[in-house]
Amino acid sequence: MYRFGDEELQAVKRVFDSKEFYRVGSRYQEVDNFEKELADKMGVDYALFLGGGTIALIAGLIGLGVGPGDEVIVPGYTFMASALAVTAVGAIPVIAEIDETLAISPDDIEKKISPNTKAIMPVHMIGFPCDMDRIMEIAEKHNILVIEDACQAVGGSYKSKRLGSIGHVGALSFNYFKIISCGEGGAVLTNSKDAFERAVYLHDGGSVFRQDYIGLAKAQNEEFSYTDINPIYSEFRNPVFAGIQSRQSEINGAIMRVQLKRLDGILADLRRAKKVIMDAVADSGIQFLKTNDEGDCATHLGFIFDDEKTARRFAESQGVGGSLPIDSGRHVYTNWEPIMNKRGSAHDRTNPFKLEANQGLNFNYSEDMCPDTLDILSRVVCVAMNPDWTGEEIQEKISSINTAAKAL
Ligand SMILES: Cc1ncc(COP(=O)(O)O)c(C=O)c1O
Numbered sequence: 224m225y226r227f228g229d230e231e232l233q234a235v236k237r238v239f240d241s242k243e244f245y246r247v248g249s250r251y252q253e254v255d256n257f258e259k260e261l262a263d264k265m266g267v268d269y270a271l272f273l274g275g276g277t278i279a280l281i282a283g284l285i286g287l288g289v290g291p292g293d294e295v296i297v298p299g300y301t302f303m304a305s306a307l308a309v310t311a312v313g314a315i316p317v318i319a320e321i322d323e324t325l326a327i328s329p330d331d332i333e334k335k336i337s338p339n340t341k342a343i344m345p346v347h348m349i350g351f352p353c354d355m356d357r358i359m360e361i362a363e364k365h366n367i368l369v370i371e372d373a374c375q376a377v378g379g380s381y382k383s384k385r386l387g388s389i390g391h392v393g394a395l396s397f398n399y400f401k402i403i404s405c406g407e408g409g410a411v412l413t414n415s416k417d418a419f420e421r422a423v424y425l426h427d428g429g430s431v432f433r434q435d436y437i438g439l440a441k442a443q444n445e446e447f448s449y450t451d452i453n454p455i456y457s458e459f460r461n462p463v464f465a466g467i468q469s470r471q472s473e474i475n476g477a478i479m480r481v482q483l484k485r486l487d488g489i490l491a492d493l494r495r496a497k498k499v500i501m502d503a504v505a506d507s508g509i510q511f512l513k514t515n516d517e518g519d520c521a522t523h524l525g526f527i528f529d530d531e532k533t534a535r536r537f538a539e540s541q542g543v544g545g546s547l548p549i550d551s552g553r554h555v556y557t558n559w560e561p562i563m564n565k566r567g568s569a570h571d572r573t574n575p576f577k578l579e580a581n582q583g584l585n586f587n588y589s590e591d592m593c594p595d596t597l598d599i600l601s602r603v604v605c606v607a608m609n610p611d612w613t614g615e616e617i618q619e620k621i622s623s624i625n626t627a628a629k630a631l
Pocket residue numbers: 274275276277278301302304305346348372374375396397398408409
């Protein structure tokens with residue numbers, strides 16, 4: 224979360240004063256309105272606001288019909304939640320290499336595709352877009368689905384399309400560490416009505432938005448007409464199934480409506496600062512990370528070195544404030560204990576790695592199964608950016624990077 228202030232406070236106060244914190248039947252329709260505004264900004268037909276990025280991924284996979292017997296290709300560099308979302312729906316994560324863009328390698332995706340592959344999950348890590356043209360091409364060729372994990376890349380774009388809007392389903396996170404935030408939250412994005420309906424059922428116990436609930440709410444408040452406000456819920460056509468509960472509150476809806484208005488300004492300031500720094504250090508002899516598109520969120524500057532020793536020296540130089548992704552704990556597949564140890568559920572009999580439908584699928588995991596990923600993550604240095612840096616702070620960063628580069 225970069226920016227928040229009085230506007231969020233006033234939005235919360237409005238909901239607080241109304242005493243209507245529940246999304247259904249509330250006066251201000253904060254959650255409904257946020258969903259519409261988010262869908263509009265991201266360029267998709269449907270957006271669903273729910274408890275977090277992990278449940279957004281789970282709801283997205285459920286939306287696409289992924290389950291036991293299916294493999295989902297995920298990159299070896301992503302927060303563990305991407306892979307856990309796959310096991311949560313009873314499917315098997317197949318771990319693929321990244322390339323020097325820090326994103327999943329399309330070449331390795333092709334190598335990992337099997338007759339059991341149901342979906343690919345490209346993850347736009349630290350705001351850097353994946354090669355979505357190639358990924359969509361591969362998916363189409365093999366008739367498989369794409370779920371974009373854009374949890375770390377809210378608002379970023381690839382060829383002018385917002386990240387999370389290109390695949391069949393996308394997931395965003397609004398947790399405290401993300402670009403815009405209400406503390407905890409997430410969203411599913413899609414153009415598929417079926418995927419949206421199924422995601423709604425999953426996140427809402429399979430019942431709340433159905434006609435009987437709408438009838439109940441109407442009976443309590445004659446003037447309330449939920450279907451007038453959001454008619455899509457009256458048109459659901461998929462058979463309902465047992466879901467869970469991850470609805471959002473009006474308070475978070477109110478905060479996110481303000482945060483969404485801030486999004487493009489935050490990204491513009493990050494990108495402006497990043498460009499000034501990149502231009503000023505371009506001749507220092509160090510190499511920028513390759514990118515698949517200029518629409519990255521600019522939350523980070525990325526550099527790549529020939530070896531880990533040089534990368535560490537640079538990262539640790541005075542004022543650079545760099546870090547090596549190999550040190551980022553559960554963002555590296557070797558640290559995904561529940562996956563590596565094949566403990567895919569709380570109960571042994573629901574463990575996807577033990578389900579009959581999954582026997583013979585590709586879960587022969589080992590620490591060295593993605594050597595390129597480990598090599599690249601050890602040679603990259605990420606420098607976190609801030610949209611509110613002053614001109615002076617930007618100059619200090621430039622000077623630190625240039626000094627560190629010269630000393631290598
Ligand atoms: C790439 C990625 N995917 C998924 C998630 C999960 O999001 P949340 O913490 O909102 O559940 C995160 C969160 O850090 C993430 O970075």
